[in-house]
Amino acid sequence: MRKILLTDIDGVVLDWSSHFNNYLKEYHPDKKLMDPTTFAQAPDTAELIESYNKTAWIGFLETHKDSKQVLPEIKKAGWTIIGCTSMGTDKYANALRKMNIESHFPDVFSKVDIIPFMEPKNNWLSYYKDSDAVWVEDKISNAKAGADAGLNTYLMKHEYNAFLDDKRIKKVDNWRQIANSIL
Numbered sequence: 413m414r415k416i417l418l419t420d421i422d423g424v425v426l427d428w429s430s431h432f433n434n435y436l437k438e439y440h441p442d443k444k445l446m447d448p449t450t451f452a453q454a455p456d457t458a459e460l461i462e463s464y465n466k467t468a469w470i471g472f473l474e475t476h477k478d479s480k481q482v483l484p485e486i487k488k489a490g491w492t493i494i495g496c497t498s499m500g501t502d503k504y505a506n507a508l509r510k511m512n513i514e515s516h517f518p519d520v521f522s523k524v525d526i527i528p529f530m531e532p533k534n535n536w537l538s539y540y541k542d543s544d545a546v547w548v549e550d551k552i553s554n555a556k557a558g559a560d561a562g563l564n565t566y567l568m569k570h571e572y573n574a575f576l577d578d579k580r581i582k583k584v585d586n587w588r589q590i591a592n593s594i595l
């Protein structure tokens with residue numbers, strides 16, 4: 413078995429939501445974001461998120477739950493870890509993002525691919541089709557795309573996705589549960 417771990421970043425590796433809600437408190441106190449994977453809640457949410465993703469704030473996210481502890485353990489067990497994030501392609505924001513990830517996870521990621529803002533990950537995942545790789549996401553449509561590509565897919569649980577079911581996808585509360593199942 414090839415030990416390849418593919419992972420989304422926001423809501424999985426980094427705690428995007430808390431940081432974004434802090435940003436809203438400071439600059440848009442009238443707004444609140446419940447579900448970062450959909451824009452159904454307000455028409456201007458996508459615009460707000462897209463511009464936030466280009467601010468200096470994007471360089472200073474904290475980690476999600478136990479990712480900081482467990483991802484290095486998975487790497488140490490011989491896995492290749494590759495990230496994919498649809499944050500948008502502003503080059504300076506992308507550089508900040510990579511610095512932010514490297515500061516929390518030195519030498520853990522083999523690479524982090526950055527695709528256009530909110531672009532579905534189907535194309536990116538198709539490169540790994542039937543590769544036996546593990547795929548971790550919090551957005552159900554991207555998780556399903558991974559399952560469609562034959563990947564061993566996990567959904568990182570949040571309030572906004574815990575009620576969604578797909579029998580091909582394993583729902584987990586944290587990275588320890590993933591490590592216990594793959595190591």
Ligand SMILES: [Mg+2]
Nearest residue numbers: 420422423550
């Ligand atoms: Mg995500």
